[in-house]
Amino acid sequence: MTFRSSVWRTVLYVVLIAYACITFIPFLWALSASFKTLEEIVQGGIRIIPQHFTLENYRTIFIREPYFLRWFLNSAFIAVTVTVSNLLFNSMAGYALARIRFPGSTLMFYSVLAMIMVPGQLTIIPQYLIIKYFGWLNSYQAVIVPMAAQATYIFMMRQFFVNFPRELEEAAYIDGLRRSGVFFRVVLPLAKPALAAQTIFIFMGAWNEFLKPLMVMSEKAMFTLSIGLNTFKSNYISFWNYIMAASIIMTVPALIIYIIFNRHFVKGVTFTGIK
Amino acid sequence: MAKPRDRLKLREALAGYGFMTPAVLILGCFMLIPIGYSIFLAFHKVDLLGEVSYRFIGTANFERMADDPRLWIALRNTAKYALVVVPTQTLLALLLASILNMNLRFRYFFRAAFYLPTVTSSAVLVLIFMWIYNANGLLNKALDALGLPTYNWLGDPAVALTGIMIMNIWSTAPLFMVVFLAALQDIPDTLYEAADLDGANWWHKFWKITVPMLRPVTFYVVVMGVIGTFQLFDQSYIFSAGSGGPNNSTLTMVLLIYQYAFSVLDMGYASAIAFLLAVTIMIATLIQRYVFKEERLG
Numbered sequence: 218m219t220f221r222s223s224v225w226r227t228v229l230y231v232v233l234i235a236y237a238c239i240t241f242i243p244f245l246w247a248l249s250a251s252f253k254t255l256e257e258i259v260q261g262g263i264r265i266i267p268q269h270f271t272l273e274n275y276r277t278i279f280i281r282e283p284y285f286l287r288w289f290l291n292s293a294f295i296a297v298t299v300t301v302s303n304l305l306f307n308s309m310a311g312y313a314l315a316r317i318r319f320p321g322s323t324l325m326f327y328s329v330l331a332m333i334m335v336p337g338q339l340t341i342i343p344q345y346l347i348i349k350y351f352g353w354l355n356s357y358q359a360v361i362v363p364m365a366a367q368a369t370y371i372f373m374m375r376q377f378f379v380n381f382p383r384e385l386e387e388a389a390y391i392d393g394l395r396r397s398g399v400f401f402r403v404v405l406p407l408a409k410p411a412l413a414a415q416t417i418f419i420f421m422g423a424w425n426e427f428l429k430p431l432m433v434m435s436e437k438a439m440f441t442l443s444i445g446l447n448t449f450k451s452n453y454i455s456f457w458n459y460i461m462a463a464s465i466i467m468t469v470p471a472l473i474i475y476i477i478f479n480r481h482f483v484k485g486v487t488f489t490g491i492k
Numbered sequence: 493m494a495k496p497r498d499r500l501k502l503r504e505a506l507a508g509y510g511f512m513t514p515a516v517l518i519l520g521c522f523m524l525i526p527i528g529y530s531i532f533l534a535f536h537k538v539d540l541l542g543e544v545s546y547r548f549i550g551t552a553n554f555e556r557m558a559d560d561p562r563l564w565i566a567l568r569n570t571a572k573y574a575l576v577v578v579p580t581q582t583l584l585a586l587l588l589a590s591i592l593n594m595n596l597r598f599r600y601f602f603r604a605a606f607y608l609p610t611v612t613s614s615a616v617l618v619l620i621f622m623w624i625y626n627a628n629g630l631l632n633k634a635l636d637a638l639g640l641p642t643y644n645w646l647g648d649p650a651v652a653l654t655g656i657m658i659m660n661i662w663s664t665a666p667l668f669m670v671v672f673l674a675a676l677q678d679i680p681d682t683l684y685e686a687a688d689l690d691g692a693n694w695w696h697k698f699w700k701i702t703v704p705m706l707r708p709v710t711f712y713v714v715v716m717g718v719i720g721t722f723q724l725f726d727q728s729y730i731f732s733a734g735s736g737g738p739n740n741s742t743l744t745m746v747l748l749i750y751q752y753a754f755s756v757l758d759m760g761y762a763s764a765i766a767f768l769l770a771v772t773i774m775i776a777t778l779i780q781r782y783v784f785k786e787e788r789l790g
Contacts, residue, residue: 226596229591229594229596230596232587232591233591233592233596233598233602236588236602236606237602237605237606239662240605240606240608240609240662240666241605241608242630243617243620243621243624243662244608244612244620246620246623246624246630247619247620247623250623261628261633263630263633302514305514306514306515306518307515309511309512309514309515310511310512310514310515310516312511313507313508313511313512314512317504317505317507317508317511318504318505318508319504319505319507319508319509320505322508325512325516328519328524329519332519332523332524334774334777334778335523335527335770335774336719336723336769336770336773336774337723338723338745338746338749338766338769338770338773339526339527339530339766339767339769339770340522340523340526340527340530341749341750341753341766342530342533342749342753342759342762342763342766343525343526343527343529343530343533343763344522344526345753345754346529346533346544346759347521347522347525347526347529349544350544362518362521362522363518363521363522365514365518366514366515366518366519368519368523371515395507396503396504396507396511397507397510400511421611424613425612425613425614425615427613427614427615427725427726427729427730428725428726428746428750431729432754442613442615443613443614443615444615446615446616446619447615447729447730447733450619450622450730450733451733457623457626460619460623461619461620461623464615464616464619464620467613467615467616468612468613468616471611471612471613472608472611472612474611475607475608475611479604
């Protein structure tokens with residue numbers, strides 16, 4: 218390696234490391250505050266390692282704050298249900314559009330394409346009125362059902378199944394399986410990569426969703442973590458130690474999903490990005 | 493008696509409808525009907541007290557927008573925001589992607605690390621940044637240590653929007669970095685090899701191959717960035733506790749729609765603004781797709 222290219226390489230690594238610091242510092246600073254005592258926070262030092270390491274903040278939000286655990290469970294329930302129903306419904310619809318011939322399928326396919334283009338802001342107010350009409354305000358289904366199938370991922374699954382080798386299915390037909398049998402026993406288990414990519418995006422989307430629960434949940438007990446955190450902020454305005462502990466708790470599940478499915482992430486971004 | 497082939501066709505069609513039913517019901521109820529409903533709402537005065545009632549008022553909701561000072565403030569904030577955030581995040585994303593596309597060690601680690609902000613909830617990110625921005629916070633400490641002026645990031649209308657901009661550049665750039673990275677990897681190596689044979693240097697290759705090959709994806713990133721600007725909501729809402737303050741400095745289009753719909757309870761007017769916003773976004777998307785396709789084929 219020549220001198221010039223090794224200097225060049227060093228510069229690139231410095232840029233990468235500097236940007237990694239920019240990315241990590243806010244998270245580390247939040248993590249550090251969540252283990253500090255209020256006293257230390259009020260003093261306003263800039264030590265990353267807490268002077269008196271404490272778990273008291275986490276204990277307080279889970280035990281003394283009456284709703285925090287409930288919000289966590291609400292978010293978890295909503296995110297898991299939304300993810301499972303999307304995996305199932307989007308795959309079923311995507312498969313039908315790719316493989317099954319039935320009157321109206323072309324119309325349905327173009328409707329799905331059109332819906333991908335419609336920005337969510339257009340539909341929030343009517344969605345609220347429809348949910349209100351159904352009497353669903355302050356219920357789980359108010360958040361879950363409108364998110365339970367998504368046009369973008371129906372399209373993604375359709376593209377996946379179009380390129381799926383037919384031979385596997387044909388073999389299953391010869392074995393006497395019907396459409397539903399073929400789909401659930403043969404096709405779906407082989408669609409794991411596409412399902413994994415979907416899982417990350419849908420779980421993250423549901424776990425982090427802010428506007429939809431904000432709109433339909435007004436009872437404190439029905440809040441999700443994202444809107445709960447927001448009210449938390451007003452109640453504990455200068456108790457940054459509690460606010461940061463709560464923020465860390467909300468970040469961990471998304472982080473775990475991200476680490477597990479990281480491999481499939483890039484493919485998913487480029488797919489949902491460029492259709 | 494139907495012929496066996498017809499029976500098979502019928503069974504096939506029934507299977508198709510069966511597979512489509514959940515998606516059709518959900519998307520029909522919460523996407524298709526709302527699209528029509530929102531256009532209906534935009535031309536009505538909606539009364540939410542007791543039974544919801546509608547009164548047709550023609551284009552009055554649209555005419556009202558011209559004299560709505562808060563709408564213009566939201567538009568101005570959006571424009572200011574877009575002019576800073578979109579170019580910055582696009583260049584940053586391109587820079588990071590170009591470095592990560594080189595054959596460096598640990599590049600997968602860096603890619604995964606950089607991506608972290610995009611998987612974190614906006615609620616959490618805003619709280620973390622408010623904690624950093626507070627008067628006695630990390631950012632002011634750092635500015636002070638460098639001998640730079642400090643600001644009241646949360647309370648001063650002159651800098652509150654800047655605070656949100658910094659946060660969003662930080663959290664959105666990695667998403668577009670991944671998009672750029674994928675596009676860079678799609679450029680065939682043979683192009684660079686041919687250029688090498690012609691004795692082109694790094695700079696020439698960058699301008700004559702990389703830049704033109706990335707043009708469609710750059711256009712995509714810019715359009716998506718602008719659309720994202722128009723859709724900004726969570727950050728402003730949490731930052732300002734729903735008010736768009738201090739002094740309307742963080743008011744965005746979607747926050748304005750939300751306020752008209754759920755605080756003022758004027759859903760007709762809110763729908764009219766949402767309708768125009770949606771049309772603008774869809775036109776931008778269509779132009780982007782059109783250009784993208786042209787470039788790909790051409």
